[in-house]
Amino acid sequence: MALLSKGTLLKLGDGSTPTEVFTAIPGVQNITVPAVVLDDHEVTDLDSTAKEYIAGLGDAGEFSFQLVLKKAAAGNGYHAQQAALESYVGDGELHNFQVVLPAPFSTTYEFAAFVKSFTPSSATNAAITATVTLRVSGDVTKTVA
Template sequence: MAGLDAFGTQLQRGDGGTPTESFTAIANATNITPPALERETLDVTSHGSPDQWREYIGGLKDGGEVSIDINYDPRLHDVLVADFDDPNPRNYKVVWPGTLGSWSFAAILKGFEPEAPHDDKLAASLTFQVSGKPTLTPGS
């Protein structure tokens, strides 16, 4: 198989409920970019490094950012402004189509950029900063 269809992928927002949190899809998503995992590398090269090759070890990991583009509807999406105002991370999930699994993470909404061009639809781009380690749940 050469690839998988991304249609149906969702970015879901947690309601903060306890003991069981419910998740609802952010409506009208047109493009979702999941966490961009990164890791620093630390240069541990010394005068004794074999054959004068640099040596590295892994450093801190970063969950990166998540972005979503939406067909913006203020009636559906302005609730997200509360996430922007909240300094504490909220739980989100990227849910892959069908039975492909999900990525769960806590994140802070750091950017909410609506646009209203004279010759196109209302749209918005949202950017989230992942806080901590994402949880990858494999599908079946």
């Protein structure tokens, strides 16, 4: 039986230690779980009868997602989590994220990434959105509750 993606969350960490608190980013319309792809290295030699390879390091790469911009709780500007994403562009810092899949999967993927871009967009008769691009650095940790 197929399940709806309703309840899937993208969360942003607050950077605190020792226990980081993750808060859901509102308005996310789609999200791809970062997947590690291994490099491969050819090790074929003159004794080989076909090409031979060994696995190299993994790379989760970069991915983009779209979100509907929400207004700040008070005053002007974006919702706090969305404003944080925009402010991280250009800071060169790694920030912690989680993608949480709802029950019955009950799976959390945690990773560090820097925000490459935050691009607001508007169109006729449509919600104002932003496309955000993240570059993952290091491992992606999967936890099943």
